[in-house]
Amino acid sequence: MIRSPRIEIVGCGIAAATSALLASQRGYAVSFERGSNPSERIVSVPRDTVDLVQGLTGLSIVRTVPSRWVTARRVAWESREFSSMPLEVLVFDADALARAIAERFVSQEFEVIAATENAPPSDWTVVAEGRTAGIARVTAGVRQAVGGWVAGLPGLDEATMVVACVPHAWIFAAPHPVSGITLIAVHPPARSGVAPRDILGDAVDFLWPGFGASVKRHSGRSVPAAPSFAPDCASHGRIAAGEAAVSFDPLRGDGVGHAVRGALLAQSIIAAIASGADQGPCLTYYRSRLVCAFAEHVQTCSAHYRRAWNAPVWCDEIALMSECIAKTAAERPLGFRLEGRELVPA
Numbered sequence: 001m002i003r004s005p006r007i008e009i010v011g012c013g014i015a016a017a018t019s020a021l022l023a024s025q026r027g028y029a030v031s032f033e034r035g036s037n038p039s040e041r042i043v044s045v046p047r048d049t050v051d052l053v054q055g056l057t058g059l060s061i062v063r064t065v066p067s068r069w070v071t072a073r074r075v076a077w078e079s080r081e082f083s084s085m086p087l088e089v090l091v092f093d094a095d096a097l098a099r100a101i102a103e104r105f106v107s108q109e110f111e112v113i114a115a116t117e118n119a120p121p122s123d124w125t126v127v128a129e130g131r132t133a134g135i136a137r138v139t140a141g142v143r144q145a146v147g148g149w150v151a152g153l154p155g156l157d158e159a160t161m162v163v164a165c166v167p168h169a170w171i172f173a174a175p176h177p178v179s180g181i182t183l184i185a186v187h188p189p190a191r192s193g194v195a196p197r198d199i200l201g202d203a204v205d206f207l208w209p210g211f212g213a214s215v216k217r218h219s220g221r222s223v224p225a226a227p228s229f230a231p232d233c234a235s236h237g238r239i240a241a242g243e244a245a246v247s248f249d250p251l252r253g254d255g256v257g258h259a260v261r262g263a264l265l266a267q268s269i270i271a272a273i274a275s276g277a278d279q280g281p282c283l284t285y286y287r288s289r290l291v292c293a294f295a296e297h298v299q300t301c302s303a304h305y306r307r308a309w310n311a312p313v314w315c316d317e318i319a320l321m322s323e324c325i326a327k328t329a330a331e332r333p334l335g336f337r338l339e340g341r342e343l344v345p346a
């Protein structure tokens, strides 16, 4: 008889919480430590990701965490002139959603094994520690992001977001789900003359003169914002999911969608192997699916940064993205496909 695998999940973000819930729904014994981290990460995600989260977890994001639908985007990317376009994305705190998914996992009273020294050894470890997971990574650049908040900006209502290039960065501004406006500036690594703490204020002042001084910068340093991939994301008994495996540039990334889809794919791989499929081809398929997602994302980002009116700022980033594209372009995922929650032969 094939025994259900025991799964240890490391991490406390969306990928970890989704992995815990999905594995439990299969009847697997799961050890998962909910994070008590009161952090906040404001993200915008498209409707299909909102629907996917609901389909997999049963949670309506809109009813579960503070959120706002954004219906218009003002963009000044290829030129300094703004153009407007319709959009449908939901803005919310990804960390709050992860905590809500973890609550659901616990409240459903699945078999949870405390991660203690006495717990039986796990068959699988799902590494979902985010971008900082201690796995070697291929990175498509060294750009960084710094976040902040401002009470209000002229011309920015509660249903509009802005994506715009500024002289030394690009900036994202969107309604905060509770109040005010959330800001992210993505910039090349600290350069001489302007410390990163000034970049967000400079960027705001460029677009909304006089408002830079009102920006409250989030505590902590700039965080890495370039796409990256962990080549060793799948090995015997160990699989990385979410940003621990692939991370995305906030410019083009549906990082939350990928974290949820990554958790879904990882659990389908574990389930297939638990049902007797050969580990090698399943793990190879997992890795190649992620390489392809990474390669496509880097190609899209590269094209986008090349078209920016401040493209000279990004020349080192564009060169690093080109190197990655050359290394990853030939990969193709073969042998399987995901049908619902199951891995099936292609």
Ligand SMILES: Cc1cc2nc3c(=O)[nH]c(=O)nc-3n(C[C@H](O)[C@H](O)[C@H](O)COP(=O)(O)OP(=O)(O)OC[C@H]3O[C@@H](n4cnc5c(N)ncnc54)[C@H](O)[C@@H]3O)c2cc1C
Pocket (backbone or CB within 6 Å): 010, 011, 012, 013, 014, 015, 016, 033, 035, 037, 041, 042, 043, 044, 045, 094, 128, 129, 130, 131, 145, 146, 147, 184, 223, 224, 225, 241, 242, 243, 244, 248, 250, 253, 254, 255, 256, 257, 259
């Ligand atoms: C600046 C920025 C803006 C972004 N904007 C968007 C956006 O608009 N839309 C979008 O879809 N995505 C966006 N993303 C990406 C999105 O936030 C991530 O893709 C998503 O949150 C990844 O989820 P995760 O669970 O894989 O990792 P994380 O959210 O990083 O979660 C991992 C968690 O595990 C914890 N952890 C680490 N080690 C351990 C351990 N040993 N034990 C327990 N816990 C541990 C970490 O503290 C962290 O809280 C953005 C990212 C950044 C950096």
